[in-house]
Amino acid sequence: MRENMLTIGAFAKAARLSPKALRLYDELDLLKPGRVDPDTGYRYYAVAQLERARLVAWLRRLGMPLARIRQVCALRPADAAREIRAYWARVETETAARRDLAEFLVEELSAASVSRKDTTMLELRYCAHSDRGLVRPANQDTAYAGSRLLAVADGFGPTGHPASSAAIDALRILDTPEAPTGNVLNLLDDAVRGATDAVHDAVAGDGEDAGTTLTALLWTGSRLALVHIGDSRAYVLRGGGLFRITDDHTVVQSMIDEGRLTPEEAATHPQRMLLLKALTPTATPDLRLQDAEPGDRYLLCSDGLSRVIPDPQIRHLLTSTPTPDTAVHALIAAANEAGGPDNVSCVVADVVGPSAA
Ligand code: MG
Numbered sequence: 001m002r003e004n005m006l007t008i009g010a011f012a013k014a015a016r017l018s019p020k021a022l023r024l025y026d027e028l029d030l031l032k033p034g035r036v037d038p039d040t041g042y043r044y045y046a047v048a049q050l051e052r053a054r055l056v057a058w059l060r061r062l063g064m065p066l067a068r069i070r071q072v073c074a075l076r077p078a079d080a081a082r083e084i085r086a087y088w089a090r091v092e093t094e095t096a097a098r099r100d101l102a103e104f105l106v107e108e109l110s111a112a113s114v115s116r117k118d119t120t121m122l123e124l125r126y127c128a129h130s131d132r133g134l135v136r137p138a139n140q141d142t143a144y145a146g147s148r149l150l151a152v153a154d155g156f157g158p159t160g161h162p163a164s165s166a167a168i169d170a171l172r173i174l175d176t177p178e179a180p181t182g183n184v185l186n187l188l189d190d191a192v193r194g195a196t197d198a199v200h201d202a203v204a205g206d207g208e209d210a211g212t213t214l215t216a217l218l219w220t221g222s223r224l225a226l227v228h229i230g231d232s233r234a235y236v237l238r239g240g241g242l243f244r245i246t247d248d249h250t251v252v253q254s255m256i257d258e259g260r261l262t263p264e265e266a267a268t269h270p271q272r273m274l275l276l277k278a279l280t281p282t283a284t285p286d287l288r289l290q291d292a293e294p295g296d297r298y299l300l301c302s303d304g305l306s307r308v309i310p311d312p313q314i315r316h317l318l319t320s321t322p323t324p325d326t327a328v329h330a331l332i333a334a335a336n337e338a339g340g341p342d343n344v345s346c347v348v349a350d351v352v353g354p355s356a357a
Contacts, residue, residue: 004047005034011045015053021060022053030070031056059084063091086258093247093257100288107223107289108185121221122292126150126349127324131332133304134340141302142168143345145324146175150217150347152232154302156278157210159203164212166202167279170195174218184225185287188218192227192285199279211278214285215246215300217349224292229285230278232345233306235314236290237297242315245290249276273303294353297327304344305335324348 012019025031026043031053033043045053052073059069064087072083128145132138140160144151151171155164171191173179180187195214203210213230226234231248247253251274255261266272277283297318305314309331317334321327327348335344 005044006047008033008043008045011050011053014050016057017053025056025066028066028070030066030073055080062088082259086260089257089259090254093254096247097284097286100286104185104225104287104289108183112183121354122294123147123352123354124150124219124349125324125352126347127328128152128345128347129328129332130302130343130345131304131336131340133343134336136341136343139343140164141304141343141345143300143302143347144168144172144175145347145349146172148179148219149175150219150298150300150349151215152300152302152345152347153212153214153279154230154232154304154343154345155210155212156275157203157206159206159210160212162202163199163210163279166198167195167212167214170198171214171216184218184220184289188225188227188287191218192279196279196281200281208280211280213249213275213302214279217290217298217300219292222292224290224298226288226290227285228287229283230275232300232302235299235301235318237299237315237318238293238295240319242311242318244311245288247286249278250274251276292351294351296351297324298347298349298351299327299331300345300347301331302343302345304340304342305331305346308338308341309334318348324350 006014008019008022012022022031026033031049034046034049035044055073056069059072068087072080075083124147126145128143130139130141130143138161140155142153142164149171151168153164153167155161174191199212213232215228215232215234217224217226217234226245228234228246229249231250233244234246235242235244252261252266252269252272254276256263256266261269299318313334317330318327321330328346331346332344
């Protein structure tokens with residue numbers, strides 16, 4: 001044996017990997033042995049391969065899938081560093097969505113064991129309006145507000161309007177006396193499934209060229225259950241501060257998260273409108289439960305508002321208008337004063353206590 005070659009056992013020990021793992025990595029072209037004895041089939045590794053083997057071990061410890069490790073290992077260190085950062089940003093995004101779901105489940109199961117009579121019943125005061133804007137030939141957005149449901153859908157493609165209205169129509173059952181009762185998470189999931197099917201039928205023939213976003217809040221009397229997919233947004237104004245409670249599912253937002261793009265570059269990126277996901281059977285919407293407090297003001301809007309009106313101005317308009325109706329119309333007017341490049345839809349809802357009822 002040549003002097004700088006190690007047996008698979010010795011190499012495995014030095015690389016903190018098992019011989020079994022090394023054989024798997026060989027089969028997957030992740031780490032080929034430096035030499036395979038043609039007679040015995042024994043694998044030998046060069047000392048110089050240790051660096052790569054240990055990188056593989058570290059990436060395994062991060063939980064990176066093998067196919068992605070193979071890509072990272074083929075890169076120069078600076079590019080590999082960027083790839084690892086991008087991978088981790090994705091893990092954190094997915095973990096955050098799972099954390100929200102876990103909290104939702106904990107809340108649901110905890111609430112099931114306490115008497116509903118103890119809950120102070122709050123109410124919503126609401127307004128929804130949708131406007132074509134000044135540039136688009138038609139309005140493909142749909143906005144809805146009722147005593148239990150707030151929703152905005154932004155349709156795109158040739159059948160964008162039928163798509164957004166089908167999504168909202170399918171959810172409206174939640175806002176009727178016939179609404180099913182029970183576990184809010186299941187209720188929302190079933191309604192979203194119905195909406196997804198309705199959108200699928202509405203865009204039949206247009207394939208992936210048409211569809212809709214969906215951002216909706218279901219009122220439970222003390223909390224709001226959020227379902228969200230796409231680049232429409234939900235905000236809450238609380239104690240004078242404006243907080244966004246949704247993430248944009250856009251290609252550029254994922255590039256920002258992964259450190260490939262700055263927010264400034266994203267604002268003028270040619271693909272800034274491109275959605276990462278929309279309401280389709282294969283995409284998973286974000287779900288979370290939001291505790292409501294008297295005095296909260298919620299805003300749902302399509303990107304026709306958020307792309308032209310910066311958050312501080314949205315906050316100002318929400319704080320300086322007395323009612324949901326005046327707020328909605330002030331926001332839409334501001335988007336149109338800024339050029340109205342897209343359809344713009346806003347839903348504003350105030351949480352009020354029993355004394356205000
Ligand atoms: Mg839009």
